[in-house]
Amino acid sequence: MLNQSLQENVFDMPPQTDIAWCPGCGNFPILRVIKGALADAGVDQRMLTLVSGIGQAGKLPQYLKCHYFNGLHGRALPVATGIKAANPHLTVVVTSGDGDVYGEGGNHLIHTIRRNPDITVLVHDNMIYGLTKGQASPTSEEGLVTPIQPRGVYVDPINPLALAISLDAPFVARTSAGEPQHMRETIAAAIAHKGFSLVDIFQPCVVFNKVNTYQWFKEHTYFLDDDYDPTDRMAAFARATEEGRYGLGIFYRTDTRAVFEDEVGVYDDDKRPLYERKPQVAAVKALLAMKR
Amino acid sequence: MTNYTKKESHDVSILLAGQAGQGIMTIEKILTRAFKEEGFSVFATREYMSRVRGGVNSTQVRIADASIAAPVERVDVFVALDGHAFERYCSRLTDKTVIIGDKHVADMCQCSAACKNIVTIPLREIASDIGRSVYANTVAAGAILALLDVPLDGARDALQTLFVSKGQDVITHNITALERGYKHGSHAVFSQNIQIDTVARTQKEDNKKHVFMAGYEAVGLGALAGGVDFCTSYPMSPSTGVLTYIAQHGKECGVVVEQATDEIGAINMSLGASYAGARPIITTSGGGFALMEEAVSLAAMTETPVTVHIAQRPGPATGLPTRTAQEDLNLVLHAGHGEFARAIFAPGTTAEAFVCTQRAVALADAYQIPTFILTDQYFMDSLALAHEDDFTFMPIKKHIVETDQGYKRYALTENGITPRGIPGYGYGFVCADSDEHDESGHITEDLDVRVQMVQKRRKRLEALAQEALMPSCSGACDGSAKKALIVWGSNRAVAQEALAHTERDDVIAVHFAQVYPLNPRVKEMLDGLEKIAVMENNVTGQFADLLERDLGIKVDTRIAKYNGAPFTVEEVINHITQL
Numbered sequence: 001m002l003n004q005s006l007q008e009n010v011f012d013m014p015p016q017t018d019i020a021w022c023p024g025c026g027n028f029p030i031l032r033v034i035k036g037a038l039a040d041a042g043v044d045q046r047m048l049t050l051v052s053g054i055g056q057a058g059k060l061p062q063y064l065k066c067h068y069f070n071g072l073h074g075r076a077l078p079v080a081t082g083i084k085a086a087n088p089h090l091t092v093v094v095t096s097g098d099g100d101v102y103g104e105g106g107n108h109l110i111h112t113i114r115r116n117p118d119i120t121v122l123v124h125d126n127m128i129y130g131l132t133k134g135q136a137s138p139t140s141e142e143g144l145v146t147p148i149q150p151r152g153v154y155v156d157p158i159n160p161l162a163l164a165i166s167l168d169a170p171f172v173a174r175t176s177a178g179e180p181q182h183m184r185e186t187i188a189a190a191i192a193h194k195g196f197s198l199v200d201i202f203q204p205c206v207v208f209n210k211v212n213t214y215q216w217f218k219e220h221t222y223f224l225d226d227d228y229d230p231t232d233r234m235a236a237f238a239r240a241t242e243e244g245r246y247g248l249g250i251f252y253r254t255d256t257r258a259v260f261e262d263e264v265g266v267y268d269d270d271k272r273p274l275y276e277r278k279p280q281v282a283a284v285k286a287l288l289a290m291k292r
Numbered sequence: 293m294t295n296y297t298k299k300e301s302h303d304v305s306i307l308l309a310g311q312a313g314q315g316i317m318t319i320e321k322i323l324t325r326a327f328k329e330e331g332f333s334v335f336a337t338r339e340y341m342s343r344v345r346g347g348v349n350s351t352q353v354r355i356a357d358a359s360i361a362a363p364v365e366r367v368d369v370f371v372a373l374d375g376h377a378f379e380r381y382c383s384r385l386t387d388k389t390v391i392i393g394d395k396h397v398a399d400m401c402q403c404s405a406a407c408k409n410i411v412t413i414p415l416r417e418i419a420s421d422i423g424r425s426v427y428a429n430t431v432a433a434g435a436i437l438a439l440l441d442v443p444l445d446g447a448r449d450a451l452q453t454l455f456v457s458k459g460q461d462v463i464t465h466n467i468t469a470l471e472r473g474y475k476h477g478s479h480a481v482f483s484q485n486i487q488i489d490t491v492a493r494t495q496k497e498d499n500k501k502h503v504f505m506a507g508y509e510a511v512g513l514g515a516l517a518g519g520v521d522f523c524t525s526y527p528m529s530p531s532t533g534v535l536t537y538i539a540q541h542g543k544e545c546g547v548v549v550e551q552a553t554d555e556i557g558a559i560n561m562s563l564g565a566s567y568a569g570a571r572p573i574i575t576t577s578g579g580g581f582a583l584m585e586e587a588v589s590l591a592a593m594t595e596t597p598v599t600v601h602i603a604q605r606p607g608p609a610t611g612l613p614t615r616t617a618q619e620d621l622n623l624v625l626h627a628g629h630g631e632f633a634r635a636i637f638a639p640g641t642t643a644e645a646f647v648c649t650q651r652a653v654a655l656a657d658a659y660q661i662p663t664f665i666l667t668d669q670y671f672m673d674s675l676a677l678a679h680e681d682d683f684t685f686m687p688i689k690k691h692i693v694e695t696d697q698g699y700k701r702y703a704l705t706e707n708g709i710t711p712r713g714i715p716g717y718g719y720g721f722v723c724a725d726s727d728e729h730d731e732s733g734h735i736t737e738d739l740d741v742r743v744q745m746v747q748k749r750r751k752r753l754e755a756l757a758q759e760a761l762m763p764s765c766s767g768a769c770d771g772s773a774k775k776a777l778i779v780w781g782s783n784r785a786v787a788q789e790a791l792a793h794t795e796r797d798d799v800i801a802v803h804f805a806q807v808y809p810l811n812p813r814v815k816e817m818l819d820g821l822e823k824i825a826v827m828e829n830n831v832t833g834q835f836a837d838l839l840e841r842d843l844g845i846k847v848d849t850r851i852a853k854y855n856g857a858p859f860t861v862e863e864v865i866n867h868i869t870q871l
Contacts, residue, residue: 020735049715051564054726061723062734067715069567070725070735071560072590078557082564082572083715085548086522090568090716108560111553264548266521275569275714279519279688280545287513287541288683291503 008035010045011064019063020056026177026203026214027056030124031063033180034095037187048091051080053105055131057097057124057203074104077112077121081260084117087273088261092119093191099129102138102158109160113167113196117260120190120197123160124177126205127212134208144211160200161240165233165252170195172236172252176202176221178214182248189250195257202246224249301489303356305364306436309381310373313345315429319371320351322433322450322470324675327355328504329446331496335360337674339857342529342613348380355440357492361641361676361785365862368489369439371432373415375400382406390488392435392477394428411439411480418472427469434473439481439488444474501680503642507671507782508533510642511601514649515573516545519688520599522570524550524561526580529613530669531603534575555583559598563587566596567724569692569714571653575601578620579610581627588662589628592749594724595702595710597656597663601649604668606856615856616670618781618829624664625808625838631746633753635663635760636808640784643682644805645671650686651761657691659752660709666807668829670858671782695720700731704744708751753809761806763814767791773800775823775871778847780804780835783827783859790864799871807835808842815843825849825871827859 012035021027038048050061054073061068067090071079076094084092094101101109101123112119127144129135135148139160143152164172171193175186183201190197202217224247230236236252261267270277306323308316320336327334332355341347352363367384370377372393378385378401385391385406391398392411401407413435419427430451437447451466480486495502505513512534515523523542525535535551542549548565552558555576562572576584581602591598602624606617624636637652639645649665656663695713699720703710713722723733728745730736766788767773775798779787787801802818804810818824826836826847833850840847851867853859 046719047716049568059735062725065721067722068724068733069564069594070723070727071563071594072586072726075556075560075587075590078552078560079564079567082522082524082561082566082570083568084564085550085561086565086568086570087714087716107554108557111557115550264550265543266546266548270546273569273716274521274546274548274565274571275690275692275717277521277546279521281517281685281688283541283544284513284516285685287516287545288503288680291505291509292500292680 008039011035011038011066013063013065017063020059022207024206025056026126026205027060027124029177029180030183030201030203031060033183034064034122034187037184037191040184040188041191043091043191047089048093049083051076051083051092051094053096053100055097055100057095058100060095074100075108076100077105077108080119081112081115081117084119085261085264087275088118088267089273091191094119094121096123098123098125098127098139099137102160106138110167113164113169115260116170116196116257118194118196120199122187122199122201124203125200126203126209128205128209130205130208141211159241160198161251162237164198165237165240168233168254168257169198169252170254170257171197171250173198173250174200174202174246174248176217176248177204178202178217179248182223186250193253195259221246221248223247224251301491302358303354303360304368304440304489304491305366306353306369306371307350307367307381307384308353308371309348309350309377311346312341312343312349314373315426316349316351316373318454319429319433320353321454322430322447323353323436324504325450326437326442326444326446327353328499328502328677330442331493331499332356332491333359333495333677334504335362335674335676337363337670337858340614348374348377350377350381355491357494359677360789361674362789363786363858363860365860369436371436372397373429373432378403390439390486392432392439409486411435411477411484411486413473413476413480415473418476419469422465422468422472424465427465430466430469431473434470435477435480438474438477439486441490444470499677502677503680503683504675504677505642506533506673506675507642507645507667509537510645511649511665511667512537514646515653516541516547517646517685518650518653519571520573520653521546522548522562522565522572523574524552524558524572525575526552526555526558528577528580530605530672531575531577531601533672534601555580556587559584559587559600562598563591563594563596566598567594567714569717571597571657573599573601573653575603577603577605578607578623581620581623585627586629589630589632590726591662592628592630592632592634593726595660595749596724597660599653599656599663599665601665601667603672604666606854612856614669616668616829616858617854617856618668618834619854621666621807621834621838624666632749633659633661633756634808635661635756635806636666637664637805638666638781638807639805640782640803641678642676643678646683647686648805654686654689655756658689659756660712661752666781668782676785692717694718695722701733702729702731702745702748704731704748707755708748757809757811760809760811762811762817763802763804765800765802767800768797769800773798774821775799776802776818776821776825777868777871778802778804778824778826778839780807780828783829786859786861786864787827790861790868793861793865794868796868799868804835807838810838810842812843815845818845823848823871825851825867827851827864827867829853829858
């Protein structure tokens with residue numbers, strides 16, 4: 001079923017590239033799979049731009065041969081929105097972590113879903129802060145003991161899928177780093193879907209999260225049935241708020257939302273990206289003349 | 293008729309005061325249009341409270357026979373739409389002030405020195421008679437024009453423009469209100485003992501080549517003229533006018549305009565757009581800009597061009613949201629962690645704002661740095677006349693290159709600037725990184741590369757300083773003056789007008805439209821002066837500090853005003869006299 005329109009190895013960096021992740025890190029399978037998913041989705045490598053914030057996941061664009069903007073902690077989504085709005089022909093994919101997208105960037109997540117640019121957001125959700133060495137993240141489960149939460153985490157984790165569905169995000173899915181084939185298909189579908197796509201990717205942190213391991217994810221996840229209907233928003237919300245076990249698959253999708261870059265007005269009659277256009281000097285001169 | 297005396301004056305100051313929502317701005321628009329067509333020099337400045345209805349707001353409108361663009365204390369004509377206006381402005385009214393208002397409003401005048409020359413006009417009654425009491429402001433405008441002997445043609449035009457979206461009925465009623473106000477005003481002039489000065493119409497022909505606009509419009513127009521095609525901002529007084537202006541004309545000028553959901557999102561969106569080849573501007577005030585600081589640093593690290601306009605207001609924190617200040621020079625000068633190059637402009641006239649804004653976006657692009665335009669509430673909300681020829685259009689140069697394979701976004705070059713590639717144009721990869729990076733844009737912890745990159749980012753500051761705008765001089769600029777009054781930003785016109793009044797030939801007024809970096813030649817320009825005073829709207833003397841720090845110029849006197857109001861001509865005359 002996979003359309004090999006593009007060899008995934010075009011995204012490979014030279015073999016001597018120093019990768020700053022820990023051995024066994026859940027980011028490795030994600031990196032591998034993203035290349036395949038990009039190929040499957042038929043993405044033109046020269047038109048692909050990755051955007052990330054800060055964290056272990058935020059380093060991913062460094063290890064992929066592509067354009068990228070590796071910005072500030074929590075701020076990947078507005079950057080991605082700006083890129084897409086300045087050049088709608090680009091394929092814009094955000095790769096960042098749970099702390100970045102759900103914590104520091106929580107407000108941007110809410111309002112980027114509202115704005116609905118055609119971007120894909122891959123959240124490497126390891127339920128822990130890795131780069132800062134093991135503090136609680138917005139998705140850490142209650143009771144998780146860390147150096148900063150010695151009595152265990154006592155706030156409820158964020159439910160990113162339920163949040164996204166409540167905001168009518170056009171594409172909401174979850175997959176797992178332990179399920180490469182599922183991950184590949186899900187990411188490819190997310191990229192292909194027009195509008196804001198959120199893919200929450202369960203990812204073990206082998207150094208700091210001793211609870212949510214590969215084994216734990218295996219035991220606590222299941223694949224959504226073939227007859228599951230992702231267009232039913234209420235059912236999707238119910239499924240997203242299930243406790244104790246976590247579905248993997250496309251929870252929700254809709255084609256009804258207007259896309260940001262189509263709404264900004266400047267592309268109505270002219271599809272060229274901003275950089276190709278000439279300044280409207282005559283229009284500005286007319287505006288000045290109105291002040292006579 | 294014998295009671296009616298008219299004498300020639302160089303300028304007349306009109307203060308319109310009333311509650312928010314009573315339509316002072318409409319009167320201002322009618323009057324300024326009529327005055328411009330009549331051939332006066334015109335200036336208007338607004339003072340308002342941080343509320344949508346009630347309180348006391350005012351607009352000062354000045355007409356003169358010579359170029360003016362600054363507020364005065366003096367009030368020659370006081371138009372009170374609400375009785376509470378008297379309490380607020382008593383200290384500025386004298387026995388020579390002509391007061392115009394409804395009788396029930398004028399009856400509330402209890403200013404000891406004033407309340408002598410009251411022209412009562414039944415504004416509300418006339419308005420109600422025409423149809424709605426809201427026309428009272430237009431009736432008042434008609435009366436004022438009668439007192440100043442200014443024909444109604446320009447005023448009628450103004451009403452047509454103002455109410456075009458509200459339908460012909462509203463226009464017709466307003467014109468009737470205007471005419472009836474004029475009739476009552478003319479009658480009052482002859483029947484009451486009113487003394488009002490007239491001003492020579494010196495600019496009748498010249499005004500046709502002049503444009504009249506507010507500071508926020510000048511910045512907005514400058515942005516559009518500079519080729520800005522992307523504007524994301526979050527509303528914040530007093531900067532919102534620029535966002536509104538660009539939003540209103542976004543489509544015709546090809547600008548993506550988006551109201552962000554916070555300032556952090558606003559600037560990060562602009563950085564994304566800039567990385568992809570757009571030319572962004574962001575508009576905000578001090579508090580909003582404080583939120584953007586981290587991203588300013590990101591712009592510097594990723595060498596992504598961005599321009600931020602900051603309309604200052606008094607702080608700290610929320611401060612006085614609708615008042616003026618020059619308190620954020622230090623904020624902008626030091627905004628963002630780490631060390632990097634930047635440029636800061638501080639225009640003093642509408643034409644200068646138009647040119648400086650173009651220059652700011654052009655420099656951001658050419659040098660791949662963050663650049664800033666610092667204005668303030670007073671500048672944003674003041675309207676002045678300027679010759680159209682002074683609105684210079686700079687050629688727009690885009691510094692974007694088509695990349696080839698092996699392109700390195702941060703390749704080291706002689707001047708530190710790498711030709712800027714963007715994603716989707718060419719064969720190379722454009723990798724921008726917030727981490728310290730190597731030439732290709734990939735993370736590095738090689739400390740030698742770090743040093744090279746610091747130098748790369750820093751190097752361009754010297755070139756920026758060399759091409760920094762020199763300050764403008766007024767007064768005895770032939771080198772004979774011994775003293776200088778130095779100002780920056782919005783204090784240009786008030787310094788010039790005050791200096792002209794004093795007729796001092798030993799003092800020059802020096803205005804900086806670019807406050808950072810300072811051109812090294814400024815030092816030579818100011819060397820040899822015996823006394824230097826720096827006048828600014830902050831308590832510490834932030835620009836004085838900068839002159840001392842960066843150029844080693846000794847500042848003798850720091851003139852500070854920080855109550856939230858702009859300097860007036862009278863105050864500055866006083867300061868110059870003491871130099």
